[in-house]
Amino acid sequence: MRASLIQIAVNEDESVDSRRQRVAALVREQAGADLVVLPELWTTGAFAYEEFGREAEPLEGPTYETMAKAASDAGVWLHAGSIPERDPDGPLYNTSLLFSPSGEPAAVYRKIHRFGFDQGEAVLMGAGQELVTVRLPETTLGVATCYDLRFPELFRGLVDAGAETLVLPAGWPERRRAHWTLLAQARAVENQAFVLACGTAGTHAGVPQAGHSIVVDPWGEVLAEAGPDEEILTVDFDPAKVAATREQFPALKDRVLGLQQPRHRG
Numbered sequence: 001m002r003a004s005l006i007q008i009a010v011n012e013d014e015s016v017d018s019r020r021q022r023v024a025a026l027v028r029e030q031a032g033a034d035l036v037v038l039p040e041l042w043t044t045g046a047f048a049y050e051e052f053g054r055e056a057e058p059l060e061g062p063t064y065e066t067m068a069k070a071a072s073d074a075g076v077w078l079h080a081g082s083i084p085e086r087d088p089d090g091p092l093y094n095t096s097l098l099f100s101p102s103g104e105p106a107a108v109y110r111k112i113h114r115f116g117f118d119q120g121e122a123v124l125m126g127a128g129q130e131l132v133t134v135r136l137p138e139t140t141l142g143v144a145t146c147y148d149l150r151f152p153e154l155f156r157g158l159v160d161a162g163a164e165t166l167v168l169p170a171g172w173p174e175r176r177r178a179h180w181t182l183l184a185q186a187r188a189v190e191n192q193a194f195v196l197a198c199g200t201a202g203t204h205a206g207v208p209q210a211g212h213s214i215v216v217d218p219w220g221e222v223l224a225e226a227g228p229d230e231e232i233l234t235v236d237f238d239p240a241k242v243a244a245t246r247e248q249f250p251a252l253k254d255r256v257l258g259l260q261q262p263r264h265r266g
Contacts, residue, residue, distance in 0.1 A: 001138045002236050003035040005213045008081075009202035009230035010045040010171075016055055019043065020066050026232065027070040027078060033234065034138065036074070037198040038067075038081030039169045039213075040146045041094065045204030046171020049120045056086035059108065064097055072103030077136055081169040081198070082111065082145055084125070091126035096145055096169065098134055107134045107143065112154060115147040131157045139165045139239035142193070146170035149183045155191050156258060164242040165194040172199045174228075177210040181222075188216040192245045192252060194237060201230045218245040 006026050010019070020043060030036045043063055044051040057063060063083045071078035078099045085095035094111035110128025114121045131154070132143040142163025148154050149168055158166065166187060172180045180199070188195040195216040200209045211228040215235045224235040246252060 001035065001239055002033045002234065003037065003196055003215065004030045004033040005037045005196060005198040005215070005226070005233040006030075006039075007199060007201055007211055007213045007226050007229075007231045007233060008039055008042045010042055010200050010204055010209070011202045016043050017062070020063060024066050024070040027067070027076070028074045030076055030232070030234075031074040033074075033076050035077045035079070035136070035167075035196075036071075037079045037167055037169060037196055039198050039200040040082045040171045041084065042081050042171075042200060043083055045202075046146065046200065046209075047120070047173070047204035047207040049124060049205065052084040052092055052121075052124050056084040056092050058088065059085055059095065059097075064105075067097060068099050068103040068105070071099035071101060075101045077101060077106070079141075079143070079167050079169065085110070087126070092124060093128065094121065094125050094145060095128075096132075096143060098141075098143070107132050109143045109145065111145040111148065113147045113151055131161055133158060133161045133163050135162075139194075139242070142166045144168045146172060149180075149187065149197070152187065152190060153258070155187050159191045159193065159252070163191075163193060164239060165196065166191065168195065168197045170197060170199045171204060172210040174208040174210045177212060180210050180212065181214060181225075184214050185216050185220045185222070188218060189220040192218040192249070193242055194218060194239070198233075201228060218242050
């Protein structure tokens with residue numbers, strides 16, 4: 001299976017519409033890949049909080065339409081990163097869009113863990129409630145976004161739902177890049193799954209981005225890693241390695257905690 005992670009540079013001198021069209025062209029160039037992944041909030045920048053409200057769009061808005069067409073033109077499964085979604089009946093959401101090779105919607109994921117510690121995204125956006133998996137011919141994707149990476153219980157839930165490949169778009173800051181690499185490898189090892197983590201480059205509202213998109217195998221080995229600038233990271237991997245790893249080293253079968261209801265005393 002071939003995956004291409006498009007590590008987009010988000011810069012203030014490029015309009016959202018121009019970037020949207022530029023990214024669509026990059027997606028079309030990935031014809032021949034099986035899966036293409038974009039970063040989190042690449043239309044606005046993950047730290048450009050003041051832009052969220054101004055650039056928020058309905059679920060089936062311009063980014064949805066442009067990415068659906070790009071997926072169809074390239075004939076790829078497309079995780080189109082995330083957008084600031086304006087729900088007509090509720091708050092904003094940090095919403096991921098996934099499309100099939102025919103351009104049909106395959107899944108929508110609203111980010112569950114919002115970053116900001118009572119600031120920024122944490123107060124500007126609502127929290128998603130549902131875990132999302134998507135079945136591809138070669139593997140089952142488990143979908144998460146950026147700050148979700150710090151919460152292992154979410155990924156356990158995805159594995160319990162059948163996930164074999166964990167896909168995570170992000171706008172991760174450079175100052176915590178060591179955590180990005182460490183946590184991506186940890187989620188791969190503890191869940192015996194592939195991790196495809198696609199970040200942004202550039203600077204969002206004065207916050208330098210980590211870049212360094214990464215693909216990790218079920219043993220925690222880094223198969224490919226990008227640098228700090230805009231880049232397309234393409235890697236071939238064998239999804240069958242997940243089942244082989246889980247059979248060879250069946251640690252997931254020894255799970256105890258989390259598999260039963262807690263018993264309360266008193």
